[in-house]
Amino acid sequence: AIGATGDERRGARGVQERRFCFDTMVTTEETKAMFMSTSSDGTDASMESETMAFHKASKGDACSESETSETTSVDNDLRRMVNESHFTRAQDAEHLINLQRKMISPKKLEDKERESVQRIMLSLSESLKSQKREAGPRISLKDEFKLDRAPACRSKGPSDYELKFTKVLRNPTAPQLYEHALKYEEDTTSIISSGALATLSGAKTGRSPKDKRIVWEEKSSQDIWWCENDGENSASPNIAMDEESFSLNRETAIDYLKSRNRVYVVDGFAGWDTEHRIKIRVICAKPYHALFISNLLVTPSESELKEFDHDQIDFTVINAGQFPCNRFIGYMTSSTSIDVNFKKKEMVILGTMYAGEMKKGIFTIMNYLMPKKGVLSLHSGCNIGSSGVTLFFGLSGTGKTTLSTESARKLIGDDEHCWDDKGVFNIEGGCYAKCIGLKEDREPEIFSAIHFGTVLENVVFDADKRKVDFDDGSITENTRAAYPIEHIANAKIPCVGPHPTNIIMLCCDAFGVLPPVSRLTLSQALYYFISGYTAKVAGTEVGVTEPQATFSACFGSAFIVWHPLKYASLLAEKMAANGANAWLINTGWTSGSYGTGHRIKLSHTRAIVDAVHSGELLNAKYATTPTFGLNVPTSCTGVPENILDPRNTWKDVQGYDRKLLDLAERFRRNFDVVCSSTDKFCAKTKLLLE
Numbered sequence: 001a002i003g004a005t006g007d008e009r010r011g012a013r014g015v016q017e018r019r020f021c022f023d024t025m026v027t028t029e030e031t032k033a034m035f036m037s038t039s040s041d042g043t044d045a046s047m048e049s050e051t052m053a054f055h056k057a058s059k060g061d062a063c064s065e066s067e068t069s070e071t072t073s074v075d076n077d078l079r080r081m082v083n084e085s086h087f088t089r090a091q092d093a094e095h096l097i098n099l100q101r102k103m104i105s106p107k108k109l110e111d112k113e114r115e116s117v118q119r120i121m122l123s124l125s126e127s128l129k130s131q132k133r134e135a136g137p138r139i140s141l142k143d144e145f146k147l148d149r150a151p152a153c154r155s156k157g158p159s160d161y162e163l164k165f166t167k168v169l170r171n172p173t174a175p176q177l178y179e180h181a182l183k184y185e186e187d188t189t190s191i192i193s194s195g196a197l198a199t200l201s202g203a204k205t206g207r208s209p210k211d212k213r214i215v216w217e218e219k220s221s222q223d224i225w226w227c228e229n230d231g232e233n234s235a236s237p238n239i240a241m242d243e244e245s246f247s248l249n250r251e252t253a254i255d256y257l258k259s260r261n262r263v264y265v266v267d268g269f270a271g272w273d274t275e276h277r278i279k280i281r282v283i284c285a286k287p288y289h290a291l292f293i294s295n296l297l298v299t300p301s302e303s304e305l306k307e308f309d310h311d312q313i314d315f316t317v318i319n320a321g322q323f324p325c326n327r328f329i330g331y332m333t334s335s336t337s338i339d340v341n342f343k344k345k346e347m348v349i350l351g352t353m354y355a356g357e358m359k360k361g362i363f364t365i366m367n368y369l370m371p372k373k374g375v376l377s378l379h380s381g382c383n384i385g386s387s388g389v390t391l392f393f394g395l396s397g398t399g400k401t402t403l404s405t406e407s408a409r410k411l412i413g414d415d416e417h418c419w420d421d422k423g424v425f426n427i428e429g430g431c432y433a434k435c436i437g438l439k440e441d442r443e444p445e446i447f448s449a450i451h452f453g454t455v456l457e458n459v460v461f462d463a464d465k466r467k468v469d470f471d472d473g474s475i476t477e478n479t480r481a482a483y484p485i486e487h488i489a490n491a492k493i494p495c496v497g498p499h500p501t502n503i504i505m506l507c508c509d510a511f512g513v514l515p516p517v518s519r520l521t522l523s524q525a526l527y528y529f530i531s532g533y534t535a536k537v538a539g540t541e542v543g544v545t546e547p548q549a550t551f552s553a554c555f556g557s558a559f560i561v562w563h564p565l566k567y568a569s570l571l572a573e574k575m576a577a578n579g580a581n582a583w584l585i586n587t588g589w590t591s592g593s594y595g596t597g598h599r600i601k602l603s604h605t606r607a608i609v610d611a612v613h614s615g616e617l618l619n620a621k622y623a624t625t626p627t628f629g630l631n632v633p634t635s636c637t638g639v640p641e642n643i644l645d646p647r648n649t650w651k652d653v654q655g656y657d658r659k660l661l662d663l664a665e666r667f668r669r670n671f672d673v674v675c676s677s678t679d680k681f682c683a684k685t686k687l688l689l690e
Contacts, residue, residue, distance in 0.1 A: 195452035205476035253320035264290035268297025379556030385409035388501030426495035512589035525582035607638025
């Protein structure tokens with residue numbers, strides 16, 4: 001064997017491994033005969049009989065008593081041979097794959113189960129139906145179940161769409177979507193070192209609020225706070241479009257989706273509260289979009305999933321973001337359009353692959369439906385601890401996700417919530433955290449949540465080691481991580497809680513004149529809620545490259561549908577009824593404005609939040625600031641006293657005074673604009689405004 005060739009050495013080794021004792025050896029022919037003893041249906045004969053046959057061969061008369069010392073090694077050789085030489089039960093390669101992946105055959109379904117699958121396929125076909133056709137397309141579900149349904153059409157003769165089966169994957173799992181993303185979108189998808197799925201959203205790396213439209217129709221038109229001048233110089237985000245333009249965009253989206261080789265459908269809930277949650281269906285063509293929305297919706301149980309019939313779905317999101325809208329269609333101002341139709345209960349996305357449009361579109365829907373039921377929908381984070389529930393109001397980049405996610409308190413949610421007569425509940429089933437500059441030591445909960453199942457959008461990573469550089473904003477400052485809330489170790493599931501004890505309104509003051517913390521009266525809380533002052537943070541919206549002072553009513557004007565006073569009146573009622581404390585916390589600049597000063601340290605902001613939760617600030621001494629009349633504590637554990645009054649941090653005190661008056665004038669002008677169209681609102685809301 002030493003002087004033999006490679007093939008001869010492998011052959012000699014094979015013979016040695018089949019030796020049971022010095023004088024007895026089972027030949028290759030005998031071994032094959034033993035292993036090939038199978039039943040007529042292709043399955044192996046009894047394992048016990050095979051084992052006994054081998055032991056009989058290995059312990060035959062040929063083995064002498066002097067060789068009993070070899071018994072242990074002989075048995076080990078025997079066991080290794082049995083394990084290594086077992087033949088597969090598969091008849092061919094396809095059968096082998098089917099054995100590995102347990103799949104339900106239509107033939108094995110009971111009549112009741114078959115009817116359920118048929119009902120699901122009919123529901124999916126209806127969701128993909130053209131408005132000009134009497135029936136939807138043929139549906140193929142998991143390649144096993146087919147809805148062979150010839151769609152009726154008003155036009156003469158069949159089309160290619162009528163002949164084609166639309167392959168639908170309904171509520172696919174994360175492993176399935178990983179496989180599809182890597183197989184069908186290999187150029188833009190990678191698995192990074194932590195196991196998360198890194199992907200790109202294309203040209204749009206943020207929301208496109210100026211391309212959002214709401215269909216004007218008689219039933220809902222009186223409820224909606226419509227913008228003026230097509231969105232120019234208007235505080236309202238709700239630009240109207242007509243039903244015909246919506247139908248044209250919907251037809252474009254449906255035709256695009258039916259042209260794809262596969263379509264993903266995700267059914268889930270918006271809202272954890274079983275009384276107020278709504279059924280959402282999302283139809284998309286990108287695996288990463290399906291994984292994203294699977295993470296962000298509340299996952300239904302198997303029994304609940306069976307109830308998602310087409311006529312029972314509260315809203316359908318049709319995402320054909322890879323395909324542009326037709327600019328010749330009315331109300332279109334770019335290749336992007338996000339259209340909401342409350343009458344038809346549908347939303348259409350064209351011309352943007354940024355996944356956040358689905359999330360915020362569903363939030364817009366909840367912002368319309370919930371206040372109709374007397375439920376307050378809020379752009380807020382929420383956590384719970386020994387001191388009770390705290391709501392964190394704020395726009396992207398103010399620290400809402402960071403401050404609501406901390407190890408000492410359980411996370412109810414990081415971004416979208418509702419407040420009803422029982423307490424609060426999360427709208428979402430996951431989180432969509434900004435991760436530019438993410439550090440494990442500063443935000444360990446979010447850092448640890450980024451593993452298998454997480455979607456990383458537009459991050460930069462090392463090509464070889466696949467390690468993410470969270471500090472690199474080469475693609476965009478708006479890098480994002482979308483993960484199920486279960487990825488947060490201390491999440492409170494189900495994501496519901498009692499009435500809030502504290503309400504924290506976060507702002508990122510680019511002027512550097514607001515104090516790090518102020519205690520608000522009820523009237524001040526409503527004023528700041530209606531104003532929603534902050535700074536747009538770079539990358540959150542297309543075209544924003546540096547912080548800009550802005551006002552966003554209710555800390556989320558891009559997503560509200562009713563007039564801000566509708567939400568403010570609900571907030572006033574719930575705060576007064578439950579005695580919630582209100583605080584204004586500035587996470588923006590100190591020691592000067594943007595460009596000369598610096599951001600308030602996160603450690604100082606965390607210390608302030610801790611003081612709110614411990615009750616320290618309820619008993620603190622306060623001083624009143626000029627102009628805004630804010631009540632500012634004179635001391636706070638963990639925070640330098642000199643920064644509590646921002647005027648003390650400026651070298652140019654007169655410059656501070658000018659900036660303060662400038663900001664106050666901006667507040668006044670904004671409030672006048674927001675509240676200029678209150679004639680159609682109820683007398684109670686008018687009284688609140690006064």
